[in-house]
Amino acid sequence: MKMFLRRLWRNFCLMLGNQHSLTLYFLPLLQRLWPGFLPGKYRAHLLTKQWQTTDMLQLTFKVSGRWPGFIAGQHLLLTIHHNGRYSSRPFSICSPVSLWQSQRQIQLCCKINHAGEITPLLQQLQSGAVVNISAAQGNFYWQQPATPAVFVAAGSGITPIAAMLLSQRHWLAAVTLYYRVRGTENAALLSELQQLAARQPLFTLALSDSRTEPAETLQQQLCTDSYNKQFYLCGPAAFMQQLRLVLSQSGVKPASIQQEQFGLTMPTASEHASATKQLTASFIRAGISTEVTLSTQHSLLQNAEQQGLAPRFGCRIGVCLQCVCDKVSGQVRDIRSGVLSGHGAEQIQLCVSQPVTALVIKL
Amino acid sequence: MKLSTEQFTALQHELDSVKQQVQTQLGEADARYIRRVLLLQRLSALSGRILLVLGFITPWLWLAGVLLLALAKILDNMEIGHNVLHGQYDWMNDPVLHSKRFEWDIACDAASWQRTHNFEHHTYTNIIGKDRDFGYGLLRLSNDFRWRLRNLWQGGTYLLLSMLFQWGVSYHELAAQRVFFGKKKADRHTQVSDSELKRAFFGKGARQLIKDYLFFPLIAGPMWLWVLSGNLLANLLRNVWTSTVIFCGHFTKEVYAFRPEDCENESRGQWYYRQMLGSSNFTGPTWLHILTGHLSCQIEHHLFPDIPARHYPAMAKQVQAIAAKYGIPYNSGSFVRQYSTVFLRIMRYSLPGGNRATAPGQLQQSGPV
Numbered sequence: 001m002k003m004f005l006r007r008l009w010r011n012f013c014l015m016l017g018n019q020h021s022l023t024l025y026f027l028p029l030l031q032r033l034w035p036g037f038l039p040g041k042y043r044a045h046l047l048t049k050q051w052q053t054t055d056m057l058q059l060t061f062k063v064s065g066r067w068p069g070f071i072a073g074q075h076l077l078l079t080i081h082h083n084g085r086y087s088s089r090p091f092s093i094c095s096p097v098s099l100w101q102s103q104r105q106i107q108l109c110c111k112i113n114h115a116g117e118i119t120p121l122l123q124q125l126q127s128g129a130v131v132n133i134s135a136a137q138g139n140f141y142w143q144q145p146a147t148p149a150v151f152v153a154a155g156s157g158i159t160p161i162a163a164m165l166l167s168q169r170h171w172l173a174a175v176t177l178y179y180r181v182r183g184t185e186n187a188a189l190l191s192e193l194q195q196l197a198a199r200q201p202l203f204t205l206a207l208s209d210s211r212t213e214p215a216e217t218l219q220q221q222l223c224t225d226s227y228n229k230q231f232y233l234c235g236p237a238a239f240m241q242q243l244r245l246v247l248s249q250s251g252v253k254p255a256s257i258q259q260e261q262f263g264l265t266m267p268t269a270s271e272h273a274s275a276t277k278q279l280t281a282s283f284i285r286a287g288i289s290t291e292v293t294l295s296t297q298h299s300l301l302q303n304a305e306q307q308g309l310a311p312r313f314g315c316r317i318g319v320c321l322q323c324v325c326d327k328v329s330g331q332v333r334d335i336r337s338g339v340l341s342g343h344g345a346e347q348i349q350l351c352v353s354q355p356v357t358a359l360v361i362k363l
Numbered sequence: 364m365k366l367s368t369e370q371f372t373a374l375q376h377e378l379d380s381v382k383q384q385v386q387t388q389l390g391e392a393d394a395r396y397i398r399r400v401l402l403l404q405r406l407s408a409l410s411g412r413i414l415l416v417l418g419f420i421t422p423w424l425w426l427a428g429v430l431l432l433a434l435a436k437i438l439d440n441m442e443i444g445h446n447v448l449h450g451q452y453d454w455m456n457d458p459v460l461h462s463k464r465f466e467w468d469i470a471c472d473a474a475s476w477q478r479t480h481n482f483e484h485h486t487y488t489n490i491i492g493k494d495r496d497f498g499y500g501l502l503r504l505s506n507d508f509r510w511r512l513r514n515l516w517q518g519g520t521y522l523l524l525s526m527l528f529q530w531g532v533s534y535h536e537l538a539a540q541r542v543f544f545g546k547k548k549a550d551r552h553t554q555v556s557d558s559e560l561k562r563a564f565f566g567k568g569a570r571q572l573i574k575d576y577l578f579f580p581l582i583a584g585p586m587w588l589w590v591l592s593g594n595l596l597a598n599l600l601r602n603v604w605t606s607t608v609i610f611c612g613h614f615t616k617e618v619y620a621f622r623p624e625d626c627e628n629e630s631r632g633q634w635y636y637r638q639m640l641g642s643s644n645f646t647g648p649t650w651l652h653i654l655t656g657h658l659s660c661q662i663e664h665h666l667f668p669d670i671p672a673r674h675y676p677a678m679a680k681q682v683q684a685i686a687a688k689y690g691i692p693y694n695s696g697s698f699v700r701q702y703s704t705v706f707l708r709i710m711r712y713s714l715p716g717g718n719r720a721t722a723p724g725q726l727q728q729s730g731p732v
Binding site (some may be wrong): 011014015016018019024025026027028029031032038039040083084085086087285286287288289310312322363 | 389390391392393394395398401402405406448449450453454455456457458459461462463466467468474476477478479480481482485486570571573574578669
């Protein structure tokens with residue numbers, strides 16, 4: 001019944017305004033009344049900007065009262081309107097939940113990549129500027145606070161882990177944070193974590209400087225002390241892959257390892273037999289079909305962009321689902337998991353799909 | 364008028380660089396412009412529908428309502444819909460103005476139109492037998508088509524097509540696929556099944572009919588007849604205007620058509636060349652360009668279909684200079700002049716005989732290949 005009513009309403013909106021919702025029909029008017037209004041998103045005002053390190057910028061936002069909140073460790077999509085274009089990227093929330101509960105404020109720690117599209121713009125944002133945020137998402141959070149836990153953060157991977165630790169009110173078990181950075185001057189959120197370590201006897205902070213300490217030392221430390229512990233890992237993909245391998249070799253169950261990934265590592269051509277073949281694809285955009293030769297070393301999004309097709313995209317790491325497209329036929333591989341798709345029609349994410357066979361895709 | 368291989372390549376580079384120049388400066392100004400047009404469209408649609416009901420105060424208000432509603436429909440179909448569905452604003456990542464999501468206030472389903480128009484018409488522009496937009500399978504527009512008895516009254520057919528244009532556009536793909544009538548072609552290629560075509564055709568058509576001829580008259584209560592007739596008139600005005608603009612783009616006197624065998628293995632330069640010969644512009648003030656969705660610059664639209672249309676008038680100057688340099692005819696004139704040649708063409712070819720619009724070997728390169 002509810003489904004039926006929803007479909008009826010959708011058809012009614014389509015009839016009246018040729019849009020799936022009346023909000024979309026009235027969007028030009030609504031955006032005049034509330035600058036920065038975007039359906040399905042929430043508004044956030046920038047309060048302050050502060051450099052945590054030379055390339056990590058901490059942004060404090062006052063978020064809309066409608067924003068449904070978050071679990072420490074989750075991320076959100078930040079959407080910026082610049083030069084006529086909406087662009088989104090995922091960022092982990094680094095502030096404790098209490099800050100949001102008491103003052104409706106959240107903090108994001110963003111690594112500024114000067115060659116990127118979004119992060120240099122964050123640097124230019126003035127206080128009071130309005131951006132859009134999505135609801136919080138992701139399932140990287142502190143699942144069993146009563147079990148002893150080991151947190152491992154590398155570089156900007158500290159952001160969700162800092163939120164988890166700083167949000168914790170009742171400490172029930174011993175927790176160690178291994179924080180791997182390139183020199184302590186590049187350790188974001190360090191003073192907050194040091195204060196926590198000073199005030200909370202169950203929490204130990206262990207800094208690991210990648211300039212002086214080889215990765216093996218850290219791995220050994222983790223393995224000697226791994227019995228019956230929960231592991232939470234966050235950092236670059238290659239770093240975590242290695243760590244996971246070492247931990248599972250020393251007998252840690254996969255179920256005891258939680259991780260959040262930043263960035264994608266593209267499997268190299270030699271890993272897959274199909275990569276040696278020349279593949280072709282038809283990308284159908286706005287009714288026009290373009291035949292292209294695919295590079296199996298790149299994602300379909302990169303392939304399409306190399307042909308000048310400019311499909312819609314967001315985070316480029318499989319989080320935001322903005323690049324979802326209809327695959328008409330052919331097989332793709334999920335870059336993150338290596339799982340193969342079916343051969344028939346289905347929806348795929350361009351940014352994390354690698355071609356396996358010839359493809360027909362509606363962009 | 365024949366060009367050599369080198370000239371075709373040079374032509375391609377020059378036109379590519381015109382496109383490149385505009386592409387690099389797309390940004391805030393384009394976004395602000397199209398959002399303002401969208402706002403204007405929404406406001407005129409809302410005020411138009413309200414004024415139709417206020418016709419009981421004075422019929423002049425009703426008339427203003429009709430004109431505003433027609434304006435809203437024309438803006439929606441031409442400057443917004445046509446251009447957005449070409450993907451001109453996809454780079455904006457906007458929740459409304461995106462070729463994948465946009466749906467327009469016309470009987471034709473957007474996806475069906477993208478297949479027939481963006482693909483068939485824009486790829487095979489004016490190739491006899493491949494681009495069914497050349498005469499829409501109803502009108503004989505040159506002696507490349509055999510004369511039939513029904514062409515005798517094609518003046519009337521044209522008038523009817525013009526008044527019911529949105530339904531012609533909507534039925535276009537179903538006619539090509541012989542969904543209801545005729546024998547299916549052996550070599551037909553389909554992206555979608557017949558049942559999907561039917562569902563889109565009836566679904567979209569029904570929604571449009573219910574909106575204008577059932578829903579709004581019903582909620583107008585005692586003013587139902589005023590609203591119904593106002594909607595009918597607004598749709599009619601839109602149909603006649605869009606069909607007139609579109610006929611001026613490809614069926615003027617000096618427009619060329621092509622034989623399929625001349626277009627095999629054509630280069631990008633030759634494709635550009637064919638688009639220039641197969642289209643025609645008309646001149647006028649800025650508001651006229653906007654009301655036509657900048658299809659008054661049909662030549663530029665066919666050369667650069669995915670460049671935001673507001674740039675066409677400026678690009679036209681460059682394109683015209685390039686055309687003059689290579690001795691390619693550039694078909695432009697006032698709206699009245701261009702339209703009268705269209706009308707004369709329809710009348711002339713309702714009788715047997717006449718000239719061909721194609722010239723054998725016209726696309727082949729002169730000199731050593």
